[in-house]
Structure formats: C-alpha cells, structure tokens
Amino acid sequence: MTERTFTVAVAGATGAVGETMLRLLEERNFPVRRLRLLASERSAGTSLTFRGEEIKVERLSETSFQGVEIALFSAGATRSQEFAPAAVKAGAVVIDNSSAFRMDPHIPLIVPEINPDALAGYRARGIIANPNCTTIVMVMPLKPLHDYGRIRRVIATSYQAVSGAGAKGIEELRRQTLAWASGKPIEISAFPKQIAFNVIPHIDVFQPNGYTKEELKLVFETRKILGDESIGVSPTTVRVPVFTAHSVAINVETERRIEVDKAKELLSTMPGLVVFDEPEAGRYPVPLLAAGKDECFVGRIRADLSNDHAINLWVVGDQLRKGAALNAIQIAELLIDRYL
Amino acid sequence: MTERTFTVAVAGATGAVGETMLRLLEERNFPVRRLRLLASERSAGTSLTFRGEEIKVERLSETSFQGVEIALFSAGATRSQEFAPAAVKAGAVVIDNSSAFRMDPHIPLIVPEINPDALAGYRARGIIANPNCTTIVMVMPLKPLHDYGRIRRVIATSYQAVSGAGAKGIEELRRQTLAWASGKPIEISAFPKQIAFNVIPHIDVFQPNGYTKEELKLVFETRKILGDESIGVSPTTVRVPVFTAHSVAINVETERRIEVDKAKELLSTMPGLVVFDEPEAGRYPVPLLAAGKDECFVGRIRADLSNDHAINLWVVGDQLRKGAALNAIQIAELLIDRYL
Numbered sequence: 001m002t003e004r005t006f007t008v009a010v011a012g013a014t015g016a017v018g019e020t021m022l023r024l025l026e027e028r029n030f031p032v033r034r035l036r037l038l039a040s041e042r043s044a045g046t047s048l049t050f051r052g053e054e055i056k057v058e059r060l061s062e063t064s065f066q067g068v069e070i071a072l073f074s075a076g077a078t079r080s081q082e083f084a085p086a087a088v089k090a091g092a093v094v095i096d097n098s099s100a101f102r103m104d105p106h107i108p109l110i111v112p113e114i115n116p117d118a119l120a121g122y123r124a125r126g127i128i129a130n131p132n133c134t135t136i137v138m139v140m141p142l143k144p145l146h147d148y149g150r151i152r153r154v155i156a157t158s159y160q161a162v163s164g165a166g167a168k169g170i171e172e173l174r175r176q177t178l179a180w181a182s183g184k185p186i187e188i189s190a191f192p193k194q195i196a197f198n199v200i201p202h203i204d205v206f207q208p209n210g211y212t213k214e215e216l217k218l219v220f221e222t223r224k225i226l227g228d229e230s231i232g233v234s235p236t237t238v239r240v241p242v243f244t245a246h247s248v249a250i251n252v253e254t255e256r257r258i259e260v261d262k263a264k265e266l267l268s269t270m271p272g273l274v275v276f277d278e279p280e281a282g283r284y285p286v287p288l289l290a291a292g293k294d295e296c297f298v299g300r301i302r303a304d305l306s307n308d309h310a311i312n313l314w315v316v317g318d319q320l321r322k323g324a325a326l327n328a329i330q331i332a333e334l335l336i337d338r339y340l
Numbered sequence: 341m342t343e344r345t346f347t348v349a350v351a352g353a354t355g356a357v358g359e360t361m362l363r364l365l366e367e368r369n370f371p372v373r374r375l376r377l378l379a380s381e382r383s384a385g386t387s388l389t390f391r392g393e394e395i396k397v398e399r400l401s402e403t404s405f406q407g408v409e410i411a412l413f414s415a416g417a418t419r420s421q422e423f424a425p426a427a428v429k430a431g432a433v434v435i436d437n438s439s440a441f442r443m444d445p446h447i448p449l450i451v452p453e454i455n456p457d458a459l460a461g462y463r464a465r466g467i468i469a470n471p472n473c474t475t476i477v478m479v480m481p482l483k484p485l486h487d488y489g490r491i492r493r494v495i496a497t498s499y500q501a502v503s504g505a506g507a508k509g510i511e512e513l514r515r516q517t518l519a520w521a522s523g524k525p526i527e528i529s530a531f532p533k534q535i536a537f538n539v540i541p542h543i544d545v546f547q548p549n550g551y552t553k554e555e556l557k558l559v560f561e562t563r564k565i566l567g568d569e570s571i572g573v574s575p576t577t578v579r580v581p582v583f584t585a586h587s588v589a590i591n592v593e594t595e596r597r598i599e600v601d602k603a604k605e606l607l608s609t610m611p612g613l614v615v616f617d618e619p620e621a622g623r624y625p626v627p628l629l630a631a632g633k634d635e636c637f638v639g640r641i642r643a644d645l646s647n648d649h650a651i652n653l654w655v656v657g658d659q660l661r662k663g664a665a666l667n668a669i670q671i672a673e674l675l676i677d678r679y680l
Contacts, residue, residue: 153646157497157589159539159578173537181521197513197582198628199499201589201640201654206619210600210642219645232646236589236654238499241581242537249497249541249576251591260550279546288538300541302550305559306493306572314541314576 005033006336009068009092011060011083012075013037013048016167017097020325021072022050030329031336038064040075065090069340070332073097074324088126093335095128095328099213102129102221109224111136112330113271114143118227119334128331131225132217133323134158134237138248139225140273140296140322141315144266146226149254152309153232156218159240159247160203161287164319165190173241191239200239212237245287246319253310260303263311267298272322273315277301285316296322345373346676349408349432351400351423352415353377353388356507357437360665361412362390370669371676378404380415405430409680410672413437414664428466433675435468435668439553442469442561449564451476452670453611454483458567459674468671471565472557473663474498474577478588479565480613480636480662481655484606486566489594492649493572496558499580499587500543501627504659505530513581531579540579552577585627586659593650600643603651607638612662613655617641625656636662 008025012018018039025032035050037057044059058064060083065071071087073080074097084094084101101107108121109129122128131139138156145151162169168190176186176196186194193200204213211219215235223229258266268275276285277299285297296317304310317323348365352358358379365372375390377397384399398404400423405411411427413420414437424434424441441447448461449469462468471479478496485491502509508530516526516536526534533540544553555575563569598606608615616625617639625637636657644650657663 155495155591155646157576159499159580177517178521181518192622193626194628198626199580199582199587200626201587201624202619202622209645210619210640211645234591234644234646234650234652236497236640236652238587238589240499240539242539247539247541247578249578251495251574279542279550282532282542284541286533286538286540288534300550300576304574305549305551306495306574310574312574312576 005031006069007034007036007067008032009036009038009065009071009087011038011071011073011079013057014039014043014046015074016163016170016320017074017324020320021074021329022048024321024325024329026051028329030332036064036068062086065092068092070095072328072332084127093122093126093128095130095331097130097324097328099132099217101127102131103224109221110331111139111225111327112334114139114225115227116334119331119338122335128335130324130328130331131221132214133164133319134160134214134246134248135218135221135225136323136327137246137296137315137317137319138218138250139222140270140317141250141267141298141313142222142226142252144270145252145254145258145263146228148266149256149258151231151252151254153234153253154222155234155251157249158237159242160237161242161244161246161319162195162239163244164246170243173243195239195241197241201236203237203239211235242287244291244318244320245316246323247285247287247314247316250313250315251304251310252313253307257309258311260301260311263301267301272296273298275299285314287316290316290318293318294321294326345371346409347374347376347407348372349376349378349405349411349427351378351411351413351419353397354379354383354386355414356503356510356660357414357664360660361414361669362388364661364665364669366391368669370672376404376408402426405432408432410435412668412672424467433462433466433468435470435671437470437664437668439472439557441467442471443564449561450671451479451565451667452674454479455565455567456674459671459678462675468675470664470668470671471561472554473504473659474500474554474586474588475558475561475565476663476667477586477636477655477657477659478558478590479562480610480657481590481607481638481653482562482566482592484610485592485594485598485603486568488606489596489598491571491592491594493574493593494562495574495591497589498577499582500577501582501584501586501659502535502579503584504586510583513583535579535581537581541576543577543579551575582627584631584658584660585656586663587625587627587654587656590653590655591644591650592653593647597649598651600641600651603641607641612636613638615639625654627656630656630658633658634661634666
C-alpha cells in the first residue's frame with residue numbers, strides 16, 4: 001500500500017458498524033493521517049479511542065467535511081442522503097454503508113473480491129455504495145459458482161443477527177434475555193416482536209408484493225454486484241436471537257451443472273471465503289465461529305436431491321465486519337491503490 | 341366420539357412429548373379408562389398427575405402392556421424397536437412417535453388431516469407411525485397446494501426449537517442462557533455446539549450424501565404422507581435458540597401455477613392450519629405465537645420472484661403438539677372412530 005496518508009471521517013462513529021470501522025482501521029494499519037468522528041447530536045461530545053488516542057465525537061453537519069479525503073458513512077440512509085453531497089462537495093470520496101445510493105445506476109456497488117473494476121464509476125458522483133450486510137455474505141460463495149456455471153436462480157433463507165439492526169438490536173436481545181433470566185417482564189422496542197427465544201420473519205418494511213425491503217435488497221443488489229440482471233433470487237429474511245454473524249441457507253441453480261467436489265474447489269479459490277465443510281467432524285460454520293472474523297465461512301455443500309443442476313450450501317459471516325465495516329474499508333483500500 | 345373407554349399406555353411419559361401427551365389426553369377428554377405411564381429405569385417410581393390423580397411411572401418392560409389397548413410410544417427409536425412388538429403381542433395398537441417404523445412399507449405414516457385412509461394399513465403390523473415433527477408442520481400447508489397444483493419440488497429451510505430434542509434440549513438452552521446472564525462458563529452437552537445465541541445447521545447424524553438424517557426425513561416422509569414419490573424435496577434443517585415451535589421457510593413449485601390469492605384460499609380450507617398473513621399489520625407467524633397452540637400457522641405467502649410456478653411461505657407449529665403428541669392422539673382418535 002502507498003505511504004501516503006489520508007484524512008478520514010467516520011459518520012455514525014458510535015454505532016455498531018462505526019465502532020467496528022474504528023477497530024478495523026487500526027487492525028489493518030489503514031493510512032490514516034487524521035481521523036474525524038461524526039455522529040448525531042445525541043452522541044456528539046463523547047470520545048472514542050483510536051490508536052491509543054482519545055478522539056472527540058463531533059456533531060455531523062454540512063460543515064463536517066473540510067479537508068476530509070475519505071468519508072465512511074454508516075449513519076442510516078436519511079443522514080447519508082442529507083450529508084453525503086456536502087462531503088463530496090468538500091472534496092471527499094464517500095463510501096456509504098446505507099441503502100441510500102445502492103441502486104443508483106451512477107453509483108458503484110462494490111464487493112472488492114467480486115467487482116473491483118466497477119469502482120472506476122465512483123467519479124460520476126464521488127460516492128461508492130457498500131452493499132447490504134446479508135447480500136455481501138451471500139454473494140461471496142455465489143461469485144465463483146456464477147463465473148463457472150452461470151447462476152439462474154438462488155433461493156436464499158437467512159438467519160440474521162440482532163447487531164444487523166445496530167447497537168439497539170444488541171441491547172434489545174441482551175435486555176430481553178436478562179429480563180427472562182430474572183423473571184421480569186420482557187419489553188419490545190427495537191424489533192417488531194420479542195426476539196429472545198423467538199425468530200421473526202420480518203426485517204425492514206413490507207412492500208406491496210409481500211416481500212420486505214430487506215428481501216428485495218438481496219434480489220436487486222445481488223444482480224448489480226454480479227453484473228447479471230438475469231439472475232433470479234427468491235429471498236426469505238429472518239431475524240434470530242444471535243448477537244453477531246448472519247447465516248444464509250442458499251440453494252443455487254446453475255446453467256452448467258456443478259458437481260459437489262467441483263463446487264468445493266471453486267469455493268476454495270474465492271478470496272475472503274473459507275470452505276469449512278467436514279460435517280462429520282463437527283466442522284461446519286455457525287455464527288459463534290464467524291463472529292469477530294474477517295472471512296466468511298461456507299459449509300454444508302451438497303447436491304440438491306431434487307434438481308441435478310442445483311446445490312445447497314450454508315454461509316456464515318460477521319455482518320459487522322465483512323457485511324459492513326470491513327467491506328467498506330476494503331473499498332477504501334482499493335480506492336487508494338487505484339485512484340487516489 | 342364413542343362412549344367406550346380404553347386402557348392407554350404412554351411409553352416415555354416423563355419426556356417433553358410424553359408430558360404433552362398427558363396434557364392433551366386431558367384437554368381432549370380422550371376416552372381413557374385406565375392410564376399406564378411407562379418410562380426408563382431412571383424415571384420409574386416418580387409420579388405424574390392425570391385428571392387430578394397421581395399416577396406412578398412404571399419401568400418400561402416387555403410385560404408392561406397386559407390389558408393395554410392403545411400404546412403411545414415416545415421413548416426413542418431404540419426403545420420402540422425393543423418394546424413395540426411386545427405391546428402388539430399383548431393386543432395393543434402402537435402409535436409410535438419415533439423414527440423406528442416410519443419408512444416401513446407395511447406401517448402407515450399418518451397425519452389425520454392429510455392421509456386418514458392410509459390408517460387402514462395398521463392391521464398388518466399393529467403399528468402406526470407418527471411422522472417427524474418438522475415434517476408434520478411442513479406438510480400441513482403442502483397438502484392443499486399439492487391437491488390443487490401437484491407439487492414438483494419443495495425447498496425447505498427450518499428453524500427448529502430446542503424442545504425438538506426433548507427435555508434435555510430445553511434444559512440446555514435454559515442453562516446456557518442463565519450461565520451467560522451470570523457470566524459463568526457455558527457448558528455443551530445436548531447439542532453439538534452452543535445453542536444459546538447461536539444457530540446450528542446440524543440435527544441428527546450426517547449421512548454420506550452430506551445431508552443429516554433429519555433432513556432426509558423431510559424428503560422421504562413427505563413423499564409417503566402425500567402419497568407421491570415424484571415430489572422433490574431439498575431440505576436444510578437448523579436448530580435455533582427457541583424453546584418451543586418449529587418454523588419452516590418453504591418454497592413450493594407446482595405443476596399447475598397457483599396465484600397467491602388462490603394459494604391463500606386453498607390454505608384456508610386446510611383443517612388444523614390457520615392462515616395468519618397480514619404482514620403490514622404485524623400479523624405473521626412466529627414461534628412464540630404458535631407455542632402451546634394446536635393449530636399450525638402459515639403466513640408470508642407470496643409469489644416467487646424467480647419462478648412463476650412457485651410460491652414462498654412460512655409455517656410455524658408447536659412441534660410438541662401438532663408435531664408430536666397432538667398428531668399421535670389424533671391418530672388414536674381416528675383409530676377409535678374407524679376401527680376399534
């Protein structure tokens with residue numbers, strides 16, 4: 001990597017993804033010259049530690065971005081829509097973790113291991129979109145299978161951790177579980193139903209066709225990332241009482257038949273993806289294995305018993321890391337390498 | 341129902357399913373003349389309450405069945421294999437909740453709302469098999485769709501409660517959660533990995549083709565119950581940290597196209613199944629809704645975006661009730677009505 005350093009802003013620094021971004025900027029020795037931490041009024045004034053130094057969190061505003069070269073946004077779609085243009089105007093490249101710009105045809109939607117060349121399009125708007133967390137985890141195994149066999153159809157069924165809903169999701173599962181443990185009444189606020197000891201097939205808002213917005217993200221973002229509008233995706237997204245790491249059960253139908261051994265070989269070539277598939281020895285991915293790890297893990301790779309052009313697999317990834325903060329920082333690294 | 345009464349034995353009376361059987365025999369005013377409770381050496385000597393009376397649990401043995409007319413077995417496949425023949429020899433009809441006899445071509449596998457006429461075959465061996473808990477919950481919505489549109493292929497992805505593994509499963513989730521709440525180390529015994537705050541794509545033993553036995557039950561039992569060997573099933577079964585009620589995300593492909601409205605109409609005609617599908621009003625099934633209920637609940641009914649001959653749906657049922665004890669007792673009721 002270059003020896004140049006950059007002024008980096010993190011908007012939404014106090015959230016679950018924002019805090020993971022800070023940890024990753026440290027871990028990866030990202031070439032930070034100066035770091036500015038931005039958050040809403042509520043969190044402004046608190047401090048966060050970066051490389052052993054206390055950094056004060058400033059209130060996110062239109063004037064926050066003077067001198068900023070790279071702005072990592074993870075403060076929700078509304079704030080991205082409101083403040084990303086100001087950041088671009090101030091000269092920063094915005095890498096946005098929200099859904100605000102993902103489907104804008106003038107804004108690239110990037111998973112660096114999959115479509116790095118699409119990054120070139122960032123100049124049109126100065127904004128690069130980071131995909132939905134479940135989408136990122138899911139497309140990691142899809143990419144090598146698509147390159148080899150051309151994917152026709154994906155049936156994706158998810159098991160999504162509470163931290164996908166941010167710090168308030170973590171807090172809700174923690175509080176509900178503690179209330180249960182002490183026999184106290186369980187209060188519901190972050191999720192539409194009790195999440196402790198329950199599963200909820202409802203993430204984001206329902207649309208007229210019966211799907212949630214979260215489910216439709218899996219459909220449209222997958223096509224954009226893989227660059228193939230002909231891929232069919234049939235999604236069901238479900239919240240589960242897990243703190244960190246999303247799991248997705250995937251059925252993949254390909255034009256060219258892929259035998260199980262070939263699939264394992266293809267998957268093992270994918271950077272950022274670990275084939276973890278010796279089930280009889282207890283080696284298959286679970287959220288507690290993937291939490292805190294940069295890689296996604298794929299296992300339970302097996303031939304579909306009902307369709308000889310399909311395989312089943314099970315992928316798990318830390319959605320705060322690869323599903324959000326890590327992917328955004330990998331995009332920033334790629335941006336520096338190629339364009340800055 | 342007849343006014344005659346019967347001597348009933350429950351083998352495995354102290355287990356999670358056995359205890360639910362007792363509660364249901366009471367709730368449904370099952371015509372019990374005398375109830376014998378049987379269990380392994382470990383539980384023999386304890387007492388259980390039935391209709392306000394304490395009944396001593398006896399040790400299950402070959403001589404346990406004298407005078408018994410209906411024997412409900414839920415003590416595991418090994419004990420069913422060992423003791424069901426003795427029960428039959430003593431003159432009882434055995435309704436077996438284990439996997440021991442389900443795929444025996446001479447033994448009917450019954451869901452009373454689906455294939456009641458297959459019950460006639462019970463005379464061949466004197467044994468009737470109760471299907472796997474997840475299979476029962478899943479076939480409830482499949483039946484009316486199959487009758488109308490002929491199912492070609494089902495992709496089933498489950499979210500299975502810990503009580504599917506019996507009382508020890510409930511205890512494990514309870515203990516692990518309490519240990520977490522008090523900062524103590526978490527011990528693993530009933531499940532292959534920690535189940536609290538985790539999901540485990542591993543139920544029952546892995547087979548050479550990469551599927552678990554639990555997954556293959558969904559394939560073969562579904563075909564036997566629906567009486568159609570041409571139905572393809574592609575299963576993924578996953579344990580989740582939920583105490584009671586299994587959920588299954590189902591993608592159903594039919595020969596004849598079924599529009600969503602038609603599917604809802606068909607599903608609403610199915611006895612024992614409740615269409616609960618007004619998602620925008622927060623009305624969709626979750627395990628905490630279905631636990632303790634006799635009915636299964638189906639929602640999230642929507643057109644597959646990737647295949648115009650397929651629909652997606654989400655079914656939830658109390659697997660101790662409809663998935664086990666209730667279905668067994670419904671079989672007994674049907675047996676009495678038609679044959680005893």
